[in-house]
Amino acid sequence: xxxxxxxxxxxxxxxxxxxxxxxxxxxxxxxxxxxxxxxxxxxxxxxxxxxxxxxxxxxxxxxxxxxxxxxxxxxxxxxxxxxxxxxxxxxxxxxxxxxxxxxxxxxxxxxxxxxxxxxxxxxxxxxxxxxxxxxxxxxxxxxxxxxxxxxxxxxxxxxxxxxxxxxxxxxxxxxxxxxxxxxxxxxxxxxxxxxxxxxxxxxxxxxxxxxxxxxxxxxxxxxxxxxxx
Amino acid sequence: xxxxxxxxxxxxxxxxxxxxxxxxxxxxxxxxxxxxxxxxxxxxxxxxxxxxxxxxxxxxxxxxxxxxxxxxxxxxxxxxxxxxxxxxxxxxxxxxxxxxxxxxxxxxxxxxxxx
Numbered sequence: 428x429x430x431x432x433x434x435x436x437x438x439x440x441x442x443x444x445x446x447x448x449x450x451x452x453x454x455x456x457x458x459x460x461x462x463x464x465x466x467x468x469x470x471x472x473x474x475x476x477x478x479x480x481x482x483x484x485x486x487x488x489x490x491x492x493x494x495x496x497x498x499x500x501x502x503x504x505x506x507x508x509x510x511x512x513x514x515x516x517x518x519x520x521x522x523x524x525x526x527x528x529x530x531x532x533x534x535x536x537x538x539x540x541x542x543x544x545x546x547x548x549x550x551x552x553x554x555x556x557x558x559x560x561x562x563x564x565x566x567x568x569x570x571x572x573x574x575x576x577x578x579x580x581x582x583x584x585x586x587x588x589x590x591x592x593x594x595x596x597x598x599x600x601x602x603x604x605x606x607x608x609x610x611x612x613x614x615x616x617x618x619x620x621x622x623x624x625x626x627x628x629x630x631x632x633x634x635x636x637x638x639x640x641x642x643x644x645x646x647x648x649x650x651x652x653x654x655x656x
Numbered sequence: 657x658x659x660x661x662x663x664x665x666x667x668x669x670x671x672x673x674x675x676x677x678x679x680x681x682x683x684x685x686x687x688x689x690x691x692x693x694x695x696x697x698x699x700x701x702x703x704x705x706x707x708x709x710x711x712x713x714x715x716x717x718x719x720x721x722x723x724x725x726x727x728x729x730x731x732x733x734x735x736x737x738x739x740x741x742x743x744x745x746x747x748x749x750x751x752x753x754x755x756x757x758x759x760x761x762x763x764x765x766x767x768x769x770x771x
Contacts, residue, residue, distance in 0.1 A: 456699055456701070588697065591697060592694070592697060595693065595694060595697065595699075596694070598700075600700055600701055600704075612661075615661060616659065616661065616665060616696075616697055616698045616699065616702075617697075617698070617699050618699070619699050619701055619702065635665075636664040636665055636666055636667075636702070637664075639661070639662060639663055639664050639665070640663075640664050643662055643663075644662050645661035645662045646661070647661065648662060
């Protein structure tokens with residue numbers, strides 16, 4: 428369980444996360460939705476312990492984010508990997524040695540599904556394939572928590588479904604997924620719960636089907652109409 | 657199946673499974689939660705919620721490790737109920753447009769001539 432209480436993160440004068448409180452139960456698949464600059468990435472980084480809160484607290488299974496968490500959680504960064512000089516297959520093998528929860532079967536399933544050319548150098552892969560490779564590195568673990576930062580960004584609309592299907596194949600119902608995105612339409616059917624952020628605040632938060640019932644709108648329509656309207 | 661993302665997805669899955677049963681597409685074994693989730697590209701927990709509702713309504717039964725299957729007689733009863741629902745909806749919308757029962761009966765009798 429992730430517990431966040433009165434969380435604030437300020438960079439100089441800018442308030443990236445502004446007094447957020449929320450709980451995320453184990454085994455839930457959460458969509459963290461908002462425009463660029465709404466604080467989604469900062470919130471994920473705070474949860475993972477990449478940066479420290481200015482105020483407030485985060486507890487994961489009762490403890491502050493630390494070394495122990497990193498062995499149980501996987502983080503997918505939006506930024507491109509820096510291992511351009513390695514072959515895709517070598518990179519996966521090298522990367523897998525860092526984690527005791529590496530799942531060889533999952534790795535194979537994902538490599539096949541995303542059709543990763545293992546013999547090719549990372550720098551020669553298309554952007555779409557580099558994103559898929561990064562997903563193999565993140566999702567091949569049996570981690571308890573997965574924090575995915577904008578996995579659809581840089582993916583052309585026709586390929587988004589393929590990415591979502593890969594994520595669905597890797598997902599097990601007892602794992603917690605927090606998935607940030609500003610591309611909602613193709614992702615929303617995987618979100619059991621959707622949290623809408625704007626300017627560092629949570630504007631709307633609820634079970635996706637309950638929000639559909641309440642607003643009579645899709646998560647994508649709520650994103651476009653309620654956040655910008 | 658085309659999912660309408662502006663309406664609760666679990667309800668649409670309940671309806672879809674009922675339709676598949678009444679059309680005879682599902683005779684005994686209901687797809688596993690995983691298989692249907694991947695077929696529809698939805699969260700498996702949403703499918704599981706729909707299956708719990710179908711079980712609550714007495715349409716399917718499930719057993720851990722053995723999957724989910726249609727209860728005997730469900731399919732004919734379901735078809736009957738779905739036909740009644742469609743008729744109720746049809747009559748209801750015509751009544752709300754101001755038609756009397758007599759006029760609706762007349763309309764139904766004309767169906768033969770139209771086709």
